[in-house]
Amino acid sequence: MYLRELSCTECDRTVTATELRRLCPSCGSPLQACYDLEAIREAVTPAEVTGRNGGMWRFREVLPDPGEPITFGEGDTPLLRTPRLGNAIGLGSLWVKDEGVNPTGSFKARGMSAAVSMAKALGATALTAPSAGNAGGALAAYGARAGLPVHIAMPRDVPAANRIEAEICGAHVTLIDGNIKDCGKWVGERAEREGWFDVSTLKEPYRVEGKKTMGYELAMQLDWTLPDVILYPTGGGTGLVGMWKAFAEMRELGWVTAKPPRMIAVQAKDCAPVVEAFHAGAERITAPESPATIASGLRVPTPIGDRWMLRVVRESEGTAIAVTDDELLEGCRRLARDEGIFTAPEAGALVIACEKLVADGTLATDERTVLFLTGTGLKYLECF
Numbered sequence: 325m326y327l328r329e330l331s332c333t334e335c336d337r338t339v340t341a342t343e344l345r346r347l348c349p350s351c352g353s354p355l356q357a358c359y360d361l362e363a364i365r366e367a368v369t370p371a372e373v374t375g376r377n378g379g380m381w382r383f384r385e386v387l388p389d390p391g392e393p394i395t396f397g398e399g400d401t402p403l404l405r406t407p408r409l410g411n412a413i414g415l416g417s418l419w420v421k422d423e424g425v426n427p428t429g430s431f432k433a434r435g436m437s438a439a440v441s442m443a444k445a446l447g448a449t450a451l452t453a454p455s456a457g458n459a460g461g462a463l464a465a466y467g468a469r470a471g472l473p474v475h476i477a478m479p480r481d482v483p484a485a486n487r488i489e490a491e492i493c494g495a496h497v498t499l500i501d502g503n504i505k506d507c508g509k510w511v512g513e514r515a516e517r518e519g520w521f522d523v524s525t526l527k528e529p530y531r532v533e534g535k536k537t538m539g540y541e542l543a544m545q546l547d548w549t550l551p552d553v554i555l556y557p558t559g560g561g562t563g564l565v566g567m568w569k570a571f572a573e574m575r576e577l578g579w580v581t582a583k584p585p586r587m588i589a590v591q592a593k594d595c596a597p598v599v600e601a602f603h604a605g606a607e608r609i610t611a612p613e614s615p616a617t618i619a620s621g622l623r624v625p626t627p628i629g630d631r632w633m634l635r636v637v638r639e640s641e642g643t644a645i646a647v648t649d650d651e652l653l654e655g656c657r658r659l660a661r662d663e664g665i666f667t668a669p670e671a672g673a674l675v676i677a678c679e680k681l682v683a684d685g686t687l688a689t690d691e692r693t694v695l696f697l698t699g700t701g702l703k704y705l706e707c708f
């Protein structure tokens with residue numbers, strides 16, 4: 325057990341990690357897990373980690389320790405070269421990390437495996453979260469496997485697959501007339517009163533730990549090197565900040581020496597608060613007035629991790645870019661046609677974003693570029 329404590333991402337506050345925790349008790353910002361990296365460096369080598377099985381839990385030294393993890397074998401997703409698409413876009417070294425093959429069809433599985441495992445280990449007796457897409461199905465599945473009741477608030481227009489998946493896994497689903505923010509309000513009002521532990525994005529510290537394993541796994545698959553550029557479809561931003569945390573930890577562990585990649589946040593035109601704040605030079609986002617996109621995972625008008633995300637994009641010397649809904653669907657079609665991968669609309673956005681960034685010179689044609697395909701297209705059939 326190498327987890328030392330939790331520290332605030334915005335102020336100096338630290339708290340113990342031995343009980344259920346949510347936001348920073350001083351300032352209400354997200355908390356992050358801090359490990360004894362020196363001890364980990366002594367205890368395990370990257371070669372040993374590479375030789376293990378166990379999906380994302382192979383990285384157990386840099387994860388919280390729940391005893392027995394609640395797992396379906398998440399992680400170990402393929403990193404694939406996509407030369408035909410790369411050629412069409414003008415990139416000589418284009419890769420995709422296909423997170424759609426995870427249990428429940430998206431990378432949300434990684435976050436929920438960590439969060440639900442720790443919630444159960446620390447004594448939670450029921451779980452809740454708002455979800456406009458894949459998080460709800462993943463929470464329902466991991467909750468069922470943990471034997472814990474789950475309460476999910478979803479916008480009425482959530483993709484059918486996400487709602488049905490949650491219900492069939494036994495979750496109590498409440499449909500709300502509104503967006504993810506309204507669902508969050510519903511959850512916030514009930515969680516404390518009912519004694520449900522709220523695992524909303526970044527409102528507890530361990531979903532981001534699960535998602536950071538995408539960064540570790542990517543480095544492992546590249547023989548402990550890193551790509552030049554990562555494009556990431558950004559909603560709540562957990563994957564983006566999680567991977568950046570992984571790169572910093574790996575550098576400190578001495579597991580990688582490469583310069584960390586430029587992180588490029590991709591959003592949908594009519595719900596692009598991070599893109600707008602980035603280009604305005606702002607530290608915080610301004611909520612879009614009528615957030616709309618068929619890419620349900622990107623429909624996050626008021627992400628609580630906004631400062632953290634913006635810091636990561638800037639520190640990494642990355643950028644942020646938005647594409648329209650028509651464009652992101654076209655991105656899905658092109659990836660499927662060229663490479664045989666049917667990805668979620670959120671990730672389809674990356675194809676078009678990438679092409680635009682090559683065209684305007686932001687991406688050089690020889691840069692090793694990885695697109696994070698966060699989910700499978702099969703859960704979004706009505707979009708096509």
Ligand SMILES: *Cc1c(COP(=O)(O)O)cnc(C)c1O
Binds near residue numbers: 525561562
């Ligand atoms: C949730 C989700 C996202 C956004 O993820 P964050 O890490 O919260 O920004 C992107 N794509 C898909 C398919 C998702 O389900």
Ligand SMILES: [Zn+2]
Binds near residue numbers: 336350
């Ligand atoms: Zn704080």
